[in-house]
Amino acid sequence: MEPLLKLDASACTSCFTCVRTCPVKAIHIKEGETIPFIVHQQCIGCGSCVTDCNSGAIAYRSSVDDAKALFNSGERTAVIVSPGISAEFHDISDYRKFVTMIRSLGATLVNEVSFAVDLIAYKYINLFNDFKGRYYITSNDPVVVAFITKYRPNLISNLTPVVSPMIAMTRIVRKIHGPDIRVVYVGPEIATKEEALQFDGGSRVDVVLTFQELRTLFIEYKIDESNLEYSDFDPPLSYKGSLYPLRNGLVQAGDIDENALTTNVLSVEGKMEMMEAINEFEKYISVIQRHFCITSGNALAGPGMTWHGNRQLKENQVINYVNKRLQNFFRIEWYNDLQRFMNLDLSREFVADDQRLPEPPTEKVREVLVQLGKNKEQYSGCQECGYASCLDLAKDIARGITIPQMCFSYTLRNKISFDESVRTLNEKLAQSRRALRDSQEKAKVVKESAIQASELTNAMLEKLRAGVVIVDNMLKIVKANSVFATILGEDALEIGEVIPGLVGADLKKLIPVGFINLFSYVMSENESIENRDIKIGEHLLNVSIFPIVKGKIAGGIIRDMRAPEVQRVEVINRIGEVIERNLGMVQKIGFLLGEGATDIERMLNSIIEFYKGEPKK
Numbered sequence: 001m002e003p004l005l006k007l008d009a010s011a012c013t014s015c016f017t018c019v020r021t022c023p024v025k026a027i028h029i030k031e032g033e034t035i036p037f038i039v040h041q042q043c044i045g046c047g048s049c050v051t052d053c054n055s056g057a058i059a060y061r062s063s064v065d066d067a068k069a070l071f072n073s074g075e076r077t078a079v080i081v082s083p084g085i086s087a088e089f090h091d092i093s094d095y096r097k098f099v100t101m102i103r104s105l106g107a108t109l110v111n112e113v114s115f116a117v118d119l120i121a122y123k124y125i126n127l128f129n130d131f132k133g134r135y136y137i138t139s140n141d142p143v144v145v146a147f148i149t150k151y152r153p154n155l156i157s158n159l160t161p162v163v164s165p166m167i168a169m170t171r172i173v174r175k176i177h178g179p180d181i182r183v184v185y186v187g188p189e190i191a192t193k194e195e196a197l198q199f200d201g202g203s204r205v206d207v208v209l210t211f212q213e214l215r216t217l218f219i220e221y222k223i224d225e226s227n228l229e230y231s232d233f234d235p236p237l238s239y240k241g242s243l244y245p246l247r248n249g250l251v252q253a254g255d256i257d258e259n260a261l262t263t264n265v266l267s268v269e270g271k272m273e274m275m276e277a278i279n280e281f282e283k284y285i286s287v288i289q290r291h292f293c294i295t296s297g298n299a300l301a302g303p304g305m306t307w308h309g310n311r312q313l314k315e316n317q318v319i320n321y322v323n324k325r326l327q328n329f330f331r332i333e334w335y336n337d338l339q340r341f342m343n344l345d346l347s348r349e350f351v352a353d354d355q356r357l358p359e360p361p362t363e364k365v366r367e368v369l370v371q372l373g374k375n376k377e378q379y380s381g382c383q384e385c386g387y388a389s390c391l392d393l394a395k396d397i398a399r400g401i402t403i404p405q406m407c408f409s410y411t412l413r414n415k416i417s418f419d420e421s422v423r424t425l426n427e428k429l430a431q432s433r434r435a436l437r438d439s440q441e442k443a444k445v446v447k448e449s450a451i452q453a454s455e456l457t458n459a460m461l462e463k464l465r466a467g468v469v470i471v472d473n474m475l476k477i478v479k480a481n482s483v484f485a486t487i488l489g490e491d492a493l494e495i496g497e498v499i500p501g502l503v504g505a506d507l508k509k510l511i512p513v514g515f516i517n518l519f520s521y522v523m524s525e526n527e528s529i530e531n532r533d534i535k536i537g538e539h540l541l542n543v544s545i546f547p548i549v550k551g552k553i554a555g556g557i558i559r560d561m562r563a564p565e566v567q568r569v570e571v572i573n574r575i576g577e578v579i580e581r582n583l584g585m586v587q588k589i590g591f592l593l594g595e596g597a598t599d600i601e602r603m604l605n606s607i608i609e610f611y612k613g614e615p616k617k
């Protein structure tokens with residue numbers, strides 16, 4: 001058997017209305033997930049999730065095919081109809097047309113469940129009046145029964161040990177028409193579909209249809225009141241049991257005293273009211289000292305109805321229907337029927353199906369409350385989350401069956417802080433953009449300065465009369481001036497025309513091995529070589545090589561000693577050196593040779609002066 005409810009994830013819009021509306025929190029939502037899920041064994045079949053899900057993502061188990069199969073089987077079938085028909089089928093002009101429409105489906109008998117309500121009401125009166133110290137909660141509504149067996153199993157003995165109107169009517173029909181007759185129940189609730197599964201034998205309900213499903217069958221079989229005649233319900237007929245859908249319908253059916261000053265029964269209607277009333281029964285029954293007649297309110301607003309709301313209109317429909325029915329009411333006949341079935345066994349037992357969850361650790365609950373931003377004074381809360389208090393919500397979050405986002409103020413705060421973070425982030429982003437723009441500007445200026453500096457360096461290098469070359473650790477030329485290319489000769493000049501500054505050229509291919517070794521030495525040892533004379537072909541070169549970046553860049557200054565300006569300066573320098581180095585020796589020789597030494601010095605100085613005085617070419 002399929003579960004009672006099915007949640008279609010593809011239709012779900014993650015609004016979590018169902019999570020909020022479920023009175024027993026049987027719909028869970030896990031942290032980080034967006035689609036809730038139904039824990040079927042915890043469900044009490046109230047149907048709130050079905051009616052409140054605007055996306056239609058939650059549907060109940062259909063029994064339409066089962067009904068069709070039964071009607072087509074040719075077996076004798078009794079359709080027993082909940083008194084809620086008057087509220088649902090306001091569009092059918094006369095209830096007797098409605099009865100004929102059901103017969104047209106293939107039903108052998110059409111009975112009112114209202115007669116069973118009359119009977120049960122009298123069972124209740126007897127129970128209440130034969131007070132033996134135990135107060136009762138009525139058990140006619142399967143939602144109330146499911147709530148107590150699953151969530152207040154300690155109150156099972158306070159449930160009236162009487163079957164619901166659906167089961168009572170099934171027993172009556174079988175009592176009259178034999179055990180083989182098949183039974184189809186039609187009503188506004190869906191909890192009856194689950195209730196029916198708990199009974200077999202004479203209490204077996206073969207198919208449970210909702211009013212919605214009955215309408216589906218009418219449409220499918222093209223059954224319309226316009227071409228049908230009247231027919232009445234099959235006996236036994238009811239009296240005030242047709243008032244059952246009203247809040248105090250059961251009480252009225254049994255003529256139970258409703259005078260506030262004298263009654264021993266309190267009437268309660270609604271899902272939340274049901275839970276509150278049962279809580280109060282549990283705590284204060286010794287003070288209240290009254291029986292509780294509780295219904296979930298589904299008799300007029302169940303998930304199996306096709307239209308919701310308009311409660312006053314529906315109540316009015318019910319009252320009008322009952323008045324109309326009573327126009328042809330034969331009290332003696334009804335009374336005889338009542339007496340006939342008064343001794344029918346309508347008893348039942350209830351079995352606990354405890355679905356209460358263990359209490360979560362106190363520490364964990366406290367942490368959740370802090371996370372939600374709640375202090376002790378705020379525990380009662382706004383109840384927008386669907387919980388009676390912040391504490392209850394915190395407990396379920398601690399149990400891992402719901403999420404903090406169910407708390408409106410928490411979500412709002414997070415949204416505000418999220419917006420704040422986004423705003424801060426945007427500001428930071430704008431700042432970063434501004435900083436990036438500034439550094440791009442600076443980089444541009446630096447780049448332009450570097451270009452200028454490079455151009456200046458190049459110009460300066462070109463102005464030098466010595467050859468200059470800068471190489472990397474692979475001895476590839478990083479920069480060289482044109483004098484350097486000129487010193488190296490034709491090949492280098494040709495390369496220089498194609499690659500200005502010989503950038504990237506391999507020095508090893510341009511100068512002899514001995515010269516290369518000097519560069520390799522400087523690069524590896526990080527030591528300068530100064531004023532080394534080397535000969536390349538006809539050229540006598542004076543070379544100084546020095547490290548620029550240790551192990552990575554080295555530079556060389558090469559002077560062609562044949563160049564006249566170099567010759568002149570070099571002669572001056574070298575003669576100066578000779579004079580310096582040999583002055584002492586000359587003085588000694590002068591001492592030995594007398595005046596001759598002075599003449600030598602004078603002669604050398606005159607050579608220097610001569611070169612200094614020679615005009616530049």
Ligand code: SF4
Nearest residue numbers: 012013015016018053
């Ligand atoms: S109420 Fe419907 S749409 Fe919203 S979360 Fe529940 S199943 Fe999804």
Ligand code: SF4
Nearest residue numbers: 022043044046047049
């Ligand atoms: S039918 Fe009622 S109890 Fe069951 S999941 Fe839906 S809202 Fe919850």
